[in-house]
Amino acid sequence: MQRDLLVESQRFPIAGTFTISRGSKTEAEVICCTISEGRFAGRGECVPYQRYGEAMESVTAAIEAVRGDIANGMDRAGLLQAMQAGAARNALDCALWDLEAKMSGKPAHAGVCAAPPRPIVTAYTLSLGTPEAMADQAALNAARPLLKVKIGGENDIERIRAVVAAAPRSKIILDANEGWTDENIEANLAAAAELGVALIEQPLPAGRDEILRRIDHAVPICADESVHEARDLEKLAGLYDAVNIKLDKAGGLTAAMLLRDRARELGLSIMVGCMVGTSLAMAPAVLLAQDADFADLDGPLLLAQDRAPGLVYRGSVVSPPEPTLWG
Known part of the structure; x- marks a missing residue:
């Protein structure tokens, strides 16, 4: 047929x-x-x-x-x-x-997960803004256990300090989206370490990150734009401590699983992330993220309206998809 x-x-x-x-x-x-x-x-x-x-x-x-x-x-x-x-x-x-x-x-999870899937904690993303505006966002979300903070410009240290002060109990991931430079990365890393940041995503532009091999990683550094498929991983050795796996980069769940497994073999930590999409895009990623070190699957939480039926979020905890949605 x-x-x-x-x-x-x-x-x-x-x-x-x-x-x-x-x-x-x-x-x-x-x-x-x-x-x-x-x-x-x-x-x-x-x-x-x-x-x-x-x-x-x-x-x-x-x-x-x-x-x-x-x-x-x-x-x-x-x-x-x-x-x-x-x-x-x-x-x-x-x-x-x-x-x-x-x-x-x-169910799809039988081919993805080692055990029946469970609810997981996702990061919640704070948009880039002034230190004051980002502190306001952080204060509104201070009860969330994991915040992902968009940075990547001047005054990033002020932004980090403002967010940490406004959400002192939240674990913090910084995402610079390739916005740092060779000139400011060491100062920014030192400030992030001082403030207890858990992870920093893609501080430097992909392909222009060789300095990461020579400087101290005071905070673990995660590749995002620098990694798409499993074949990208060999060249990241000595540069990064973790990889952000996104289905849209990898080209689907099948390729993302290959990337996950190879990254584990190389001793890299795993984040499963997303673009800003609906619950349909997040559903397979929730299965992939079951044993990840970090999950950043908050796309539907950033929307004014998700598709229905969607994933169930309770605060920052997202449940595995029901078959009516996907899988």
Whole structure:
């Protein structure tokens, strides 16, 4: 039986404005793929990301280019060979996982997790702003156990101090989004260590991070923009202590699992992260994050409205997806 493929561009408003070192956005633009076979249908969502040369149009075109292969039954292994890592492959791969689960009656978590999935704590992201504005955000979310703080400009030490003072009981991850420089990284790292920061994501631009091999890692440093697939890991040896695995970067759950397993073999800590998307995008990542050191899967918490049904969040604790959503 042939399969049908539905590709939909969708927009979800963000609650307020989401700001990082590269700019601001007020809505999440996503692409949803639905692969149907008979009475069964599986869905996957991706978020095209301009930093990686992606746009809604180009990702849609990449998906459409394999429409015939999907119709003729291409599986996830074939997809890995046919498409490059990125958002397009992610949407299709996750839709195939969901379709397989629906058709077999066997939940997706059986192929992902070593044990039945459980609720996990996710970071909650604070947008980049003035130290005063970021302190206000931190104070509003001071009861959350894990905060991810967007930085990456002048006065970052002031921002860090303001956030830590406003949320003294929260564990802090800093995400510079490639915004630091060789000139300020050591001072920023020292301040972060003094203030008890748990992890720093991608302080320097990908490919311009060689100084990380020579300086003291007073706080563990996590690769984000520098790592997409498992094959990227060898060149990160001696530079990073952890990797941020995102399904949109890796090109789906299948590739993300390969990246996770290889990172563990190399002794790297694991963060499972996300773009700003809906619960459909987060659902497979919640399974991947079951044994991660950090989870940053707060995309739906940043939206003014999530898709329904969605994941269940209780504060910063997110439960595994129900089959009506995914898997």
